[in-house]
Amino acid sequence: MEDIRIACADDILKSLDMRGRGCVVIGAGQGIGAATCRALRGLGARVLCVDNDRGRAEAIAHDVASEAVVADVTKRVEVERVFARAHDLFGADLHGVVDIVGMAKNGPFEQIDDAAWDWQFDIVLRHAYLAMQIGGEMLARRGGGAMAFIGSFAGLQSIAGQVAYGTAKAALHHLVECAAHEFGPRNVRINAVAPGFVKTPRLMRFGEEFWKDVEGRLPLRRAAEPEDIAKTLVFLVSDMSTCMTGAVIPCDGAIAQVAAVRGFLG
Secondary structure: OHHHHHHHHHHHHHHOOOOOOEEEEEOOOOHHHHHHHHHHHHOOOEEEEEEOOHHHHHHHHHHOOOEEEEOOOOOHHHHHHHHHHHHHHHHHHEEEEEEOOOOOOOOOHHHOOHHHHHHHHHHHHHHHHHHHHHHHHHHHHOOOEEEEEEOOHHHOOOOOOOHHHHHHHHHHHHHHHHHHHHHHHHOEEEEEEEEOOEOOHHHHOOOHHHHHHHHHHOOOOOOEOHHHHHHHHHHHHOHHHOOOOOOEEEEOOOHHHOHHHOOOOO
């Protein structure tokens, strides 16, 4: 029995061993992205840290002894440049892509103009489409790999004040499912994590009372830390999830199931 336990433990540890593997983290500069870079590096992966802010990109790259690329990943030419650099750095060892980019602008539906709608879809969906198309093809040519994206509980149910954001995240979830079917025969897995409220630097500005209210509604009585989401992303790009693709995994403390969330952001 002890031999079986040891063998099982060895298999699990091997599945988490990322040594020698190259990973691109898009949106690496803070919050979930920075936590993911640290987690991947801790498992031995080589990381290309991509962010649109030079200071943030270089800071996390220094922190994890990796390289930074500054890019606006809503533009095709910039995403092509990111993966060209990944090719130079990792060659055939490129294994994973994690895309963290996203931001919500809340407000009543009737106040959304065309510019705001287009911006929301760019910041949630366009970069993911480009990363899947360009990065997925590169992984496929190398024999396979894994990609993980950040969805949202806002894409799983309607939330007042998040019409554009929720619609874009729902589209991202569907994009993950469709692309997974197309790339699956070429050994590329594509999945997503759907967080709820996460204590990222951007959201922490809402203040103590906001977070006390949020956490009081959650069954776990706590919101997620960036590291909680990073663990799930690492699971999805490691060999711990080799039979998973096209999945959108809630990692939200069950907030999507709490009816009281409706109208909370309105």
